[in-house]
Amino acid sequence: MTTDEVRLARAYLSRVAEPPAAALAALVAEVGPVRAARMVRAGEVPSAVDSQTSARRAVDRAEQDLATMAALGGRLVVPEDDDWPRWPLNALAVAAANGLRCGLEPLALWVRGGHSLAALTERAVAVVGSRAASGYGQHVAGEFGFGLAEAGVTVVSGAAYGIDGAAHRGAITAGGLTIAVLACGVDVAYPAGHRALLDRIARQGLVVSEYPPAHTPARHRFLTRNRLIAALAEGTVVVEAGQRSGAKNTAASTVALGRVLMAVPGPITSVSSSGCHELLRWGNALPVTSVPEIIESTGRLGVDLVETTRNTDTGPPQGDAMRVFEALGLSSGHSPESISVESGVELPRVRALLPQLELAGLATRVESGWKRSQEMSWRGDT
Amino acid sequence: MTTDEVRLARAYLSRVAEPPAAALAALVAEVGPVRAARMVRAGEVPSAVDSQTSARRAVDRAEQDLATMAALGGRLVVPEDDDWPRWPLNALAVAAANGLRCGLEPLALWVRGGHSLAALTERAVAVVGSRAASGYGQHVAGEFGFGLAEAGVTVVSGAAYGIDGAAHRGAITAGGLTIAVLACGVDVAYPAGHRALLDRIARQGLVVSEYPPAHTPARHRFLTRNRLIAALAEGTVVVEAGQRSGAKNTAASTVALGRVLMAVPGPITSVSSSGCHELLRWGNALPVTSVPEIIESTGRLGVDLVETTRNTDTGPPQGDAMRVFEALGLSSGHSPESISVESGVELPRVRALLPQLELAGLATRVESGWKRSQEMSWRGDT
Known part of the structure; x- marks a missing residue:
């Protein structure tokens, strides 16, 4: 269960800076949302965060926003919730780690509707x-x-x-x-x-x-x-x-x-x-x-792969997935482009297969690209 | 100048078998069109050729066909003519050498119209x-x-x-x-x-x-x-x-x-x-x-390549062409598929570039695929 304190902090933070606010996100990642909100309110933040938050830091409508949403049948979903779309948004974190501006995870998501x-x-x-x-x-x-x-x-x-x-x-x-x-x-x-x-x-x-x-x-x-x-x-x-x-x-x-x-x-x-x-x-x-x-x-290949390799361990991935797996780095990561070259599998397909191999526990994303997972094991390869 | 004898022989041969007639084509390649026509007429041919030609070997309308074409403003173009599309049709010979049925060169081409x-x-x-x-x-x-x-x-x-x-x-x-x-x-x-x-x-x-x-x-x-x-x-x-x-x-x-x-x-x-x-x-x-x-x-790249490497010898091919060239076998031939994998250049593009590299004297087609030409030479590679 996420505490009201966390939700209120993230509601405040979602209004205080214009997304994507990299410096604020880094602060939240470092000290947590409650302490980050307290620091922002007090103006006691690094200058990069200050320039993102100083204009609006006095505006605290967190309780009111949450009440507005509740009246609309909505809510604020925060990373601490089970309902946070962790896996989909993980791609953002990875992209951010690779220095891509499009990669910042949202601090929270305002949601209208009853579904998960x-x-x-x-x-x-x-x-x-x-x-x-x-x-x-x-x-x-x-x-x-x-x-x-x-x-x-x-x-x-x-x-x-x-x-x-x-x-x-x-x-x-x-x-x-x-x-x-x-x-x-x-x-x-x-x-x-x-x-x-x-x-x-x-x-x-x-x-x-x-x-x-x-x-x-x-x-x-x-x-x-x-x-x-x-x-x-x-x-x-x-x-x-x-x-x-x-x-x-x-x-x-x-x-x-x-x-x-x-x-x-x-x-x-x-x-x-x-x-x-x-x-x-x-x-x-x-x-x-x-x-x-x-x-x-x-592709549902990822799902099938999970079943094949995790549950029954009967064999390696097939076809393109196998070729992509074999082109993965053993110790250092390879870029999707170089994996495409190495495997002969088209780049869009490589991009589709890599997260599926990751889901199947066969590939790991590291800063320099993709490599084989350590825990990976199947008959014929171990 | 192609003799009338050759043209008459090929005119006869073009009617005697249903294209593509591999055995007949092989006989013509071996003994020449004039002797091949004589052998077919006499029925003194290997059985594979005989089965392709026996039904029509008595039909000799060569002179008549050539006259019909002339009256229409047409002609028969034969491989011995300067007007034979040697380079385009070479792809057929290469495909035939690789065992592809679609690869048989025509024995001659009936043409209506005055252009070359x-x-x-x-x-x-x-x-x-x-x-x-x-x-x-x-x-x-x-x-x-x-x-x-x-x-x-x-x-x-x-x-x-x-x-x-x-x-x-x-x-x-x-x-x-x-x-x-x-x-x-x-x-x-x-x-x-x-x-x-x-x-x-x-x-x-x-x-x-x-x-x-x-x-x-x-x-x-x-x-x-x-x-x-x-x-x-x-x-x-x-x-x-x-x-x-x-x-x-x-x-x-x-x-x-x-x-x-x-x-x-x-x-x-x-x-x-x-x-x-x-x-x-x-x-x-x-x-x-x-x-x-x-x-x-x-692409006009082939033409440019010819100029670059043949006339001025100033440098290697650029971009994709360079990557394809580098993926060519040194002693044995590689398939376009494996060259695509090796170079990371898409297969259709590889297929387009290989004949251009061949035209530029950089690549040679052999039975097992494509390799670097022996005569290839430019600064930095010799």
């Missing part, structure tokens, strides 16, 4: 794309949202007009689960035209944000939010993206976090698909044309 | 696809045909309804060059509705076939013909292909011959694009969405 956040993100795929979507793109997003939800996969998106909205609606139509990650408070209806949709998502899934109640959206907050979409899902499908679409930012975060990036082909005569085709042409994304292909790409 | 076949295939790209094309597919094929022709690239296709016809028409509209490779005699209008188009292609390019005049098309002849389309072009673009499209056979030949295979993305809701998406998903084809991308994919 940890349970909903156990098997989740993000479906994202342009606000200025074509009829084709909206149709595909709706179909994918429906099909994924029907297959028991939670559909994660950003609740924007266009592709995002169509994906959420598809999941809702299927009677499935969906998560909207916002760049504003979860009590703010943004976009305004999606007020009813957001209410519906809160009933049939979760509306999630690292921003406290009443926070309004801003351009940089969408970019910060996008890393959460990428992290909370096993893979991200870009349905449509023009040359300047925010979905390209989510795509970049997906790759940086080691998640599977997928893109939907479309007519080459449509500018709405040009960003997807660029991702495909440069080999950053796998093409997907159906829900089964998405599920195949994000 | 060798000149027209110096820079050529095949644009192929389904007969049952969508409006989208036909639009794209027309645009690509137009753009490639305008850029000075010969558009190679099969004169079928749908994608093929649109590609030829695009090239003609641009006032550029185009080659139709038929699965029947070049004097046969097939499909009948393309009679006027074929006449136009003969004036503005070439109609080519390995079948003698009056030969009618047959299913197996389309498959045999497809290898010539793949061989005569530096790369093949599949614009649209359904699950059972003949274009998938041309795609397979393209890969087998070491040419660049490209596929055009389309709406995932269109069955006409499903074959293209399959080629993309399995990594067999590069996605292309514009003429500049096609030109970039088929």
